[in-house]
Amino acid sequence: MKPLSPILPSPARRWAAAALAASLAGCGVMPASNTASTTAAPAPAPAPQRPVVIAAPEPETPSQRPSTLGASVAGQARTFSTQLATYTSVPFDTVPGWRGDDFSESWPAFLGSCKVLTGRGTEWKEVCARAAQVDGRNNPAIRNFFEREFSAYQIRDDDRRPDGVVTGYFEPEIAGSRQYAAPFIYPVYGQPEDMVFADARKLPPGSGTVAARIVGRNVVVQSGLSTRDMGAPGLYALDLSTITRDTLDRKVRLRADGRRLLPYYTREEIETKGAPNAKVLAFVSSATALYEMQIQGSGRIRLANGEIIRVAYAEQNGQPFRPTLAQSSSGKARSPVKTRGGAIELELDDGDDEVNDSSVIRTRGFTLAVPVASGAVMVPGRRVTGPVIGSGIKDPSYVFFKESADTAAGGPVGAFGVPLSAGRSIAVDPRSTPLGYPVFVSTRAPGSGAPMQRLTIAQDTGGAIRGAVRADYFFGNGQQAATQARRMKERGQLWILLPRGLAVAAAASSSIRTRGGAVGADLPQCLVPEEGSCVDD
Structure with a gap:
């Protein structure tokens, strides 16, 4: 696939921003869908063989960089950074x-986010109050509102590259039953009652074993105790070497096994036990x-009588996302990825666009291998016919x-926490694009x-959506949405809209980082920290 614009070289040095000044949440929007909304006609296609050119601002010069300490304020700061x-x-x-955009199509999604954002600070409360006075059918009025109330900032990754990957997702519909009977043998589970949580920020560093208590659904490490105290009533041993700390919400999912706390079950354990x-x-x-x-994170289950069971994401087992990628005839993965920070990040490839290939699973930009052998799984309280071999899916x-x-x-x-709008809602990495904020793609x-x-409007997240310049369009539901979402994997650029006057990060004139060098400890991880979505260390 051809790049949308040339990749600009990274400067030798980068000025960094320090600690966040406010705890606010954000809004975002998604691509057009084929079902729930009418998509604005796209701009005329360029001549064949010519790439779409996206304008990108020149890297700032030292004189343009913030030189004073204090909060970086949207509409005033030329540039600021996170990790x-x-x-x-x-x-x-x-x-x-x-x-050329039809802003009236994104307006309902923006107003939906305002229902949450009004409780996230004075700036958002005032912006959303003024939004209520705008005629949602008047495209120029809506555009003028955004230009008056917001400042546009282009997002670049930590190497200052403006290009990223844009994929698509949808709400699938599959046949099912309330009762266990062939062929309906694979359970759709709700959140387990035996899952408990530890805050990764409060866990001691290192890989030793510590004592902990379970308070409600929370795990609390007991400081000052040695391994000799592990036998005391109510204490559990937690082996820190087994912990995965790299989660956006900083939650570690655990279970009690006797007097030990262990990582929650893997997919294989859930299916076979x-x-x-x-x-x-x-x-x-x-x-x-x-x-x-x-x-996909949600779906519809259609019963034989026509009833629809709609399900949404509740929790996950805390294990890393490690899909089995399909192989091309050359033996290489058909969806190139890279491992960075403990997570898999999708890279752009030039794979074919055949979405009806039954030998693979195309989903959210990945081309995954269909399991070679798929059999019965264990279901508590049900008598399983035949050997329990599991689904054959290796992702833990x-x-x-x-x-x-x-x-x-x-x-x-x-x-x-708000309904997604087909064609105007996107899933993002909330560390760099706060939820709720408008994002031009x-x-x-x-x-x-x-x-x-x-x-x-950025209104969703995903375990595979990692990276600064990364977006996942919600196409809606139905077959056409599924086809579009499975085909969607293109280069793209993002501009986040920040309310004017919003303090987002602090400018630190002494913080300099070089390309490929270690990230400064004074840089925040999240543009806007949000409990349960993106939590700074």
């Missing part, structure tokens, strides 16, 4: 496609369809769902390659 990204102020007119402490919401007939629904991560009372035609509820449409440039 993962650099944000550079640009005029709205330089954002490609800004003038069952999950006796988790409610079964339904049963489905396809292990691979269930796996795709877990990766596992997603638990909750049943949603809303079975209407609207979108599922995303991580931000410039990329290509799947299949046609025509420019797709529109305002979206």
